[in-house]
Amino acid sequence: MTMISEPASFLQVRRSQPRSVQGSVSSSAVKSRVYVAMLAFACVYLAIAGRLVHLAQMDVAPANAWISAQDAIAASRPDLIDRNGEILATDIKTASLYAEPRRILDVDEAVEGLxxxxxxxxxxxxxxxxxxxxxxxxxxxxITPKQAETIHNLGLPGVGFLSESQRFYPGGPTAGHIVGSVNVDNQGLAGIEKFIDDSWLSDLQSLGFASDRSMEPVRLSVDLRVQHVVRDELVKAMERYRAIAAAGIVLDAKTGEVVAMSSLPDYDPNDRAQALEKDRLNRATGGVFEMGSVFKTFTTAMALDSGAVSINDSFDATRPIRAGGRTISDFHGKNRILSVPEIFIYSSNIGTAKMMLATGVARQQEFMERLHLTKRLKTELPENAAPLLPPKWNELAAMTISFGHGISVTPMQTAVAAAALVNGGKLLPPTFQPRTQEEVEALEKQVISPEVSRVMRYLFRLNVLSGSGKRADVPGYTVGGKTGTAEKIENGKYVSNKRRNSFLSAFPMDDPRYVVLVVIDEPKPEREGIGATAGLNTAPVTGAIIRRAAPMLGVMPRFSQGDEPIEISY
Incomplete structure (x- = not known):
């Protein structure tokens, strides 16, 4: 039994030894695998971290650029509204397309799609x-919403959109020269838009106070209804008389507020490219012209106000005047002695020049300065031209200036000066913004006496009843005015076949509230066989404007004495 038990014990011992060695080997392998796994995870995390750092570095420039671009286009502008609250200009949201080239995966694909x-x-x-x-x-x-949607559907990485403010002008060209225009960054370029920027808006934008903020609208003195009437009548006049340009102004004679102003050809401020075309300049305030016989209004007022001439005086207009190698004659001369009212209604160059001579050259120059006709007239619009004066204001120059030659002014200057002659003698600077009565009283300046103003109203009305302004008459509104037909200069000489016609008027003449000026450049005869003078074109255009606009302005017609000249005392 001893021999049997020994082998068993031996075998047990031998079997137990391999198990111990096997367990040691297995534990070491497990630890190795754990270390390998930990190392793998560490590498993965390091790779992820490295990628994140790389991406973060790539994002710095696009993020900064995006913020800079967003700030540049986020600046909002106040609405422009007319005196009745109608919107003339407003901001709308639009999309602009940008790219982050570092994120573009396939340039060829992106280019092809765009x-x-x-x-x-x-x-x-x-x-x-x-x-x-x-x-x-x-x-x-x-870009348009449809274009933005189509590009978005292309799914191009690195291509995106920014929402920006775009200026929109609901009336299109109706008041284009007044409201002006803005550039692609919504910054004012012309008109009231530039005035607002120069006055206060650019400062707000630079301080960051104009981004995505709603601002109080800027109210103008313009009446959009009357503005449409003026432009519409000028458009029809250019077609009817085949003219190359036209301008019209409606001015409140009691406050100096510009109610309407149009210059054709004009432009649609929604299309900035049109504003750059040279023929579309604002002729009403940015162009200077010889106004022709409407200047006889100022000469007559000057002579009467000086006391050297009275309405009862007469002057010999039988023969032309020779001075400085030139001849001053009448277009349709009466070849007789003319009274002051006859000189006015017959538009006599000879009689007007003699009234100037009776007054004096120095007095004429001082009077023109008094009416602000010799220096730049400032308005809210940046487009204000300086007048062209004669190099030497001598006697010959003074005689030609007396009937509107030798001096060039803006139509706005002409209208403002005329308002002073009919409103009681008070000169008021023009404005495109509403003006209170307190402001009027603080700004007005007496330039002629009320008595002379009454005489001028009488002469204006008389000219429409009996003179060259008959076609401007509107029943019930006692229109008065003065025609002007000025030959244009080419190559230093006056040419008889090219004229710039005008009609300077006011209504109602018993207590004038509005001045209306119409200018038509190079009108042609309406039909063969008749002339193309101001009485045949600018006068009826003025009458059409008054007929349509007066009810809108609250001027009620009166038919009791509409066919009689107003009474005056002198």
Whole structure:
């Protein structure tokens, strides 16, 4: 039994030894696997961390560029409204297309897709921008919603949109020269838009107070209804008389507020490219012209106000005047002695020049300065031209100036000066913003006596009843005015076949509230066999404007004495 038990014990011992060795080997292998796994995870995390750092570094430039671009286009502008609250200009939201070239995966694919949606883009420029590796580039500003949707559906990585404020003008060209326009960054370029920027808006924007903020609207003195009437009548007049340009102004004679102002050809401020065309300049305030016989209004007022001439005086207009090698004659001369009212209604150059001579050259120059006709007239609009004066204001120059030649002024200057002659003699600077009565009293300046103003109202009305302004008459509104037909200058000489016609008027003449000025450049005869003088074109256009606009302005017609000149005392 001893021999049997020994082998068993031996075997047990031998079997137990391999188990111990096997357990030691298994534990070591498990630890190794754990270390390998930990190392693998560490590598993965390090790789992820490295990628995140890399991406973060890539995002710095695009983020900064995006914020900079967003700030540049986020600036809002106040609405522009007319005197009745109608919107003339407002902001709308639109999309602009940008790219982050560092995130573009396939430049060729991106270029192909963008050009397909926006064929006006330059393919070479787009490709160069997308290949630049820059953080941010503009591709197209102000795209349509449909274009934005189509590009979005392309799913191009690195291509996106920014929402920006775009200026919108509901009336299109109706008041284009007044409201002006803005650039692609919503900054004012012309008109009231630029005035607002220069006055206060640009300062707010630079301080960050104008981004995505609603602002109080800016109210103008313009009446959009009357503005439409003026422009509509000028458009029809240019077609009827085949003219190359026209301008019209309606001015409140008691406050100096501009109720309407139009200059044709005009432009649609929604299309900025039109504003750059030279023929679309604002002739009403930005152009200077010889106004012709409407200047006889100022000469007559000057002579009467000086006391050297009275309304009962007469002057010999039987023969032309020879001065400085030139001859001053009448267009349709009466060849006789004319009274002051006859000089006015027959538009006698000879009689007007003699009234000036009776007053004196120095007095004429002082009077023109008093009416602000010799210096730049400031308004809210930046487009204000300086008048052109004669190099030597001698006697010959003074005689030609007396009937509107040899001096060039803006139509707005003419209207403002005329308002002072009919409103009781008070000169008021024009404004495109509403003006209170307190402001009027603080700004008005007496330039002629109330008695002379009454005489001028009488002469204005008399000219419409019996003179060249008959076609401007509107029953019930006692219209008064003065025609002007000025020959244009070519190569230093006046040419008889090209004229710039005007009609300077006011209504109602017993207590004038509004001044209306119409200017038509190079009108042609309406039909063969008749002339093309101001009485045949600008006068009826003025009458049409008054007929349509007066009821809108609250001026009620009166038919009791509409066919009689107003009475005056002198």
């Amino acid at each position: 050009i397909r949606v926006l064929p006006d883009l330059n393919e070479d420029i787009v490709r160069r921008r997308l290949s630049s590796g820059a953080g941010f580039v503009w591709l197209q500003r102000e």
